[in-house]
Amino acid sequence: MRERRITLLVNGAPVTRTLAVESLLRDFIRDDLGLTGTKAACDDGMCGACAVHLDGAPVKSCLVLAVEADGRAITTIEGMGRPGALHPVQAAMAEAFAIQCGFCTPGMVMTIAAFLEDNPDPSTDQIREALVGNICRCTGYVRIVQAARAAAQAGRALRATRAGLASDPAGGKP
Amino acid sequence: MTVAARLGQSLPKVDNVALATGSARYVGDLRPAGLLHGRIVRSPLAHAMVLGVDASAALALPGVVCVIRPEDVADLPGFSLAHIKDQRVLAADRVRFVGDPVAAVIAVSEAIAEEALDLVIVEYQELPAVFDGEAALAADAPVIHPEPLDGVDGNVCWRQVCRAGDIDAAFAAADLVLRERFRTSKAHAMPMETHGALAEWDAAEEHLTLWSSTQNAHTLRDDLADTLGLARSRVRVIKPYVGGAFGHKEGLHSHEALAALGAMRTGRPVRFLLTRHEEFGATVSRNVMVRDVELALRNDGTVLAWRERIVQDCGAYASISPSVLALSEFVTVGPYRTPALDIQGVVAYTNTPPAGAFRGFGNPQATFTRELMFDIAARRLGLDPAEFRRRNLLRSEDLPGTTANGLRLQTLPIGECAERAMAAIDYDGLRRARIPWRGVGIVNMIEWGGSCRWHPGYDADTGSVTVTMAPDGSLTLGTDAADSGQGHATLFTQIAGEILGVRADQVRVVMADTDATPWGLGTYGSRTAVVQGSAAYRALTLLRDRLAVVAAHLLEADERDLVLEAGRFVVAGTDRGVPVGDVAAVIHYDRSALPPGMEPSALVVSATWDEPNEIPDANGRGSFSGNYSCSTTIAVVDVDPETGKVTVVDWACAEDVGRALNPAIVTTQLQGGIAQGIGFALGEELILDESGTLMNGSMADYQVPTSLMIPLMEERLIHVESHDPVHPMGHKGIGESGITPPAAAIACAVFDAIGVPITSLPISAEKVRAAILARVGSQR
Numbered sequence: 001m002r003e004r005r006i007t008l009l010v011n012g013a014p015v016t017r018t019l020a021v022e023s024l025l026r027d028f029i030r031d032d033l034g035l036t037g038t039k040a041a042c043d044d045g046m047c048g049a050c051a052v053h054l055d056g057a058p059v060k061s062c063l064v065l066a067v068e069a070d071g072r073a074i075t076t077i078e079g080m081g082r083p084g085a086l087h088p089v090q091a092a093m094a095e096a097f098a099i100q101c102g103f104c105t106p107g108m109v110m111t112i113a114a115f116l117e118d119n120p121d122p123s124t125d126q127i128r129e130a131l132v133g134n135i136c137r138c139t140g141y142v143r144i145v146q147a148a149r150a151a152a153q154a155g156r157a158l159r160a161t162r163a164g165l166a167s168d169p170a171g172g173k174p
Numbered sequence: 175m176t177v178a179a180r181l182g183q184s185l186p187k188v189d190n191v192a193l194a195t196g197s198a199r200y201v202g203d204l205r206p207a208g209l210l211h212g213r214i215v216r217s218p219l220a221h222a223m224v225l226g227v228d229a230s231a232a233l234a235l236p237g238v239v240c241v242i243r244p245e246d247v248a249d250l251p252g253f254s255l256a257h258i259k260d261q262r263v264l265a266a267d268r269v270r271f272v273g274d275p276v277a278a279v280i281a282v283s284e285a286i287a288e289e290a291l292d293l294v295i296v297e298y299q300e301l302p303a304v305f306d307g308e309a310a311l312a313a314d315a316p317v318i319h320p321e322p323l324d325g326v327d328g329n330v331c332w333r334q335v336c337r338a339g340d341i342d343a344a345f346a347a348a349d350l351v352l353r354e355r356f357r358t359s360k361a362h363a364m365p366m367e368t369h370g371a372l373a374e375w376d377a378a379e380e381h382l383t384l385w386s387s388t389q390n391a392h393t394l395r396d397d398l399a400d401t402l403g404l405a406r407s408r409v410r411v412i413k414p415y416v417g418g419a420f421g422h423k424e425g426l427h428s429h430e431a432l433a434a435l436g437a438m439r440t441g442r443p444v445r446f447l448l449t450r451h452e453e454f455g456a457t458v459s460r461n462v463m464v465r466d467v468e469l470a471l472r473n474d475g476t477v478l479a480w481r482e483r484i485v486q487d488c489g490a491y492a493s494i495s496p497s498v499l500a501l502s503e504f505v506t507v508g509p510y511r512t513p514a515l516d517i518q519g520v521v522a523y524t525n526t527p528p529a530g531a532f533r534g535f536g537n538p539q540a541t542f543t544r545e546l547m548f549d550i551a552a553r554r555l556g557l558d559p560a561e562f563r564r565r566n567l568l569r570s571e572d573l574p575g576t577t578a579n580g581l582r583l584q585t586l587p588i589g590e591c592a593e594r595a596m597a598a599i600d601y602d603g604l605r606r607a608r609i610p611w612r613g614v615g616i617v618n619m620i621e622w623g624g625s626c627r628w629h630p631g632y633d634a635d636t637g638s639v640t641v642t643m644a645p646d647g648s649l650t651l652g653t654d655a656a657d658s659g660q661g662h663a664t665l666f667t668q669i670a671g672e673i674l675g676v677r678a679d680q681v682r683v684v685m686a687d688t689d690a691t692p693w694g695l696g697t698y699g700s701r702t703a704v705v706q707g708s709a710a711y712r713a714l715t716l717l718r719d720r721l722a723v724v725a726a727h728l729l730e731a732d733e734r735d736l737v738l739e740a741g742r743f744v745v746a747g748t749d750r751g752v753p754v755g756d757v758a759a760v761i762h763y764d765r766s767a768l769p770p771g772m773e774p775s776a777l778v779v780s781a782t783w784d785e786p787n788e789i790p791d792a793n794g795r796g797s798f799s800g801n802y803s804c805s806t807t808i809a810v811v812d813v814d815p816e817t818g819k820v821t822v823v824d825w826a827c828a829e830d831v832g833r834a835l836n837p838a839i840v841t842t843q844l845q846g847g848i849a850q851g852i853g854f855a856l857g858e859e860l861i862l863d864e865s866g867t868l869m870n871g872s873m874a875d876y877q878v879p880t881s882l883m884i885p886l887m888e889e890r891l892i893h894v895e896s897h898d899p900v901h902p903m904g905h906k907g908i909g910e911s912g913i914t915p916p917a918a919a920i921a922c923a924v925f926d927a928i929g930v931p932i933t934s935l936p937i938s939a940e941k942v943r944a945a946i947l948a949r950v951g952s953q954r
């Protein structure tokens with residue numbers, strides 16, 4: 001088993017670890033870092049439950065080797081919001097009753113948050129397209145799409161009041 | 175939050191923050207020190223004798239701690255979710271499907287456990303296998319369970335009839351008799367979290383703890399303890415957060431027993447997490463049913479009689495398939511006047527992955543069959559499908575009353591459901607529009623709106639709640655109910671707010687922990703709100719009465735004059751009152767302030783609800799559920815005539831919910847169920863090759879609906895409130911209501927669009943295209 005030492009930013013904090021070169025980023029996050037909010041629900045990159053941000057871009061962490069994150073920054077669901085200070089997407093999901101069992105929720109939050117960064121005013125169909133790689137077996141997606149719409153609206157309102165100076169309250173991303 | 179949540183409000187889910195932030199722990203997220211990982215060696219053959227298991231190479235692999243072989247568990251008794259105890263922890267001498275557990279490897283990492291799987295050498299002697307329920311009933315079919323089993327005869331696992339009225343006279347009087355064969359598919363529940371269990375054995379205390387992704391902590395505890403030969407009180411089952419269940423996380427499974435055995439043998443915590451492939455191939459799926467129907471009609475569309483023969487495939491093990499067949503038969507004639515029926519069904523063993531409980535539990539198959547049959551009849555008679563149904567629906571003058579097969583109906587607002595669904599989607603306008611390749615399907619269904627007394631082995635249909643009030647008036651509510659996303663903790667919080675005026679931040683709900691919560695059958699069917707919800711109502715009402723006695727004494731008032739307002743007992747019409755928390759403190763601490771003769775005490779009240787229903791008789795007659803609900807669903811689809819692809823473009827559903835205790839949760843339960851039902855209708859099906867090997871056991875290959883496949887239904891999901899008199903809060907169970915109608919509604923809509931009924935599920939693009947081509951061919 002070949003090993004390698006990597007250094008990366010995890011939710012803003014520097015981390016150095018030695019790991020097997022074939023470790024998946026997903027398993028590194030869950031098993032080595034103990035950040036179990038990131039979920040594993042499939043073997044073939046189809047479910048999206050493992051989505052995280054790598055240098056701000058959404059990735060399915062089971063499709064990325066941990067060593068590829070060397071020298072980069074990852075944000076997991078634990079870096080998005082806390083009790084009392086939820087990320088706007090988390091708050092919107094809660095408010096819209098978009099969370100049932102919650103197993104898809106971390107991946108949904110990561111996917112939607114990244115999507116809204118690039119698409120602050122998406123149409124409903126664009127949101128549905130954006131979620132196509134994230135499976136939810138409980139909700140039928142209706143309320144998740146609603147939550148994404150609400151979060152987009154809240155984000156636009158926030159930006160308007162802060163005149164474009166808003167920084168991400170979760171601190172996970174620039 | 176300063177005021178108590180009440181019933182009828184859409185209180186946001188109380189576990190939202192844990193779920194949204196990823197801090198909620200599922201069984202795969204637990205990280206005890208010294209954790210070992212188990213994997214199961216599964217049969218590659220569909221039917222074979224197991225001649226021997228050689229684990230020496232696996233044990234030689236560094237990191238492998240132990241291997242559990244069939245001979246290690248040969249003395250353990252058989253188990254099952256229901257009464258036919260045909261499963262073993264490991265297949266003793268015979269494997270019966272591709273995926274049957276043969277041995278287990280326990281290692282220091284999942285990777286090593288996986289690597290060791292191939293090093294366990296199993297010697298098999300292959301046997302002829304059978305993969306189809308009807309073929310399994312042939313005289314020369316290989317017998318899958320030759321061992322003596324309760325009531326099993328050859329490959330006949332179970333027989334079930336449902337008969338009423340004079341069937342022969344009804345057929346003799348018919349103007350028209352129609353015959354058709356229907357077939358349903360082997361769909362899989364596919365919760366996002368696969369099954370998993372983690373066991374810890376405390377040798378000094380002789381106590382086993384099992385965290386499991388389960389729906390029934392107590393019955394799992396009982397079956398596990400019995401299997402291991404431990405007193406039931408020496409086993410604690412805890413349900414952590416569960417990532418969806420949908421009926422197929424019921425009862426004891428091999429991996430749970432293997433985790434326990436592994437922990438007892440190694441002295442370390444042991445976890446088994448099923449892979450997605452194992453989840454598809456080795457956990458229960460929906461029963462395939464082949465249903466041959468004969469329908470007797472008058473020329474005006476009146477249904478006179480329904481005759482049907484059903485062969486239901488349960489796969490290699492019975493699980494709860496007998497009950498699936500029974501319930502399917504009991505609801506077959508739906509919310510319609512049907513004077514005579516004769517349904518005879520057989521559950522057949524085959525060498526396929528076991529089938530059993532999956533949300534809907536036999537009703538999706540029954541509803542698909544009946545409603546498509548009705549459309550075939552309506553077309554034959556030249557009647558609009560809605561009009562054909564209207565002529566046969568149960569009417570308000572039939573209520574309260576008893577159906578031909580003995581269902582006691584109190585409220586069943588099916589006429590209102592039909593009217594409101596049709597108005598919501600402008601049914602008449604859709605009919606007039608006549609857009610080519612667009613189809614409209616309208617279907618009705620009846621559903622057990624309560625819980626069902628059809629669990630062979632129990633003449634009890636119970637759930638329990640214990641409420642414990644702390645001296646400050648805050649409340650712990652413990653129950654056997656096992657949430658897997660439905661929002662149970664939120665519901666119990668609302669019930670507590672309604673009855674005791676406690677705020678959400680004063681309530682802690684503990685679920686499905688056998689050392690901490692009272693015994694009950696757990697969560698399945700649509701039962702939790704009606705069974706454990708009614709138990710909570712009882713327990714909280716008793717607690718309130720106990721508090722009121724003391725409050726009245728403190729206020730020097732008559733108990734009957736007290737009202738509860740904003741967390742205080744108040745003498746009605748005055749401002750004299752005492753906070754509930756002060757009353758609770760007095761009860762715990764202050765004998766001198768208590769009424770004479772009363773001693774200080776803990777404030778603990780338990781209550782159980784046994785659903786008022788009955789076990790049907792030998793003819794399948796009886797009211798198996800506490801109450802019944804109904805719905806009307808209208809689906810609008812577009813068919814692409816080139817490819818046969820079906821797209822759902824609009825949806826309306828009016829559902830009898832009794833009373834919506836949390837309207838947002840009701841709506842989202844319906845949305846989720848409808849989405850699963852659309853998947854069942856259009857594509858979900860486990861496919862086996864000719865050797866019985868699963869061909870599509872991955873998320874890429876087993877396509878559940880994505881965000882693009884589901885219409886954004888919201889305002890056309892209508893709650894019809896019939897205020898059920900059976901349950902004290904007036905509601906009905908709705909957990910399964912969403913998933914049942916879609917296959918029927920889409921089948922009827924596709925029939926409307928292409929003029930040919932697709933009588934086998936799923937309604938794949940290939941079948942639709944073939945049907946269109948055949949029709950075009952026949953018209954030439």
Ligand code: FES
Nearest residue numbers: 045047048050062
């Ligand atoms: S676990 Fe990564 S996509 Fe499913």
Ligand code: FES
Nearest residue numbers: 101104136137138
């Ligand atoms: S909420 Fe359960 S999978 Fe999405």
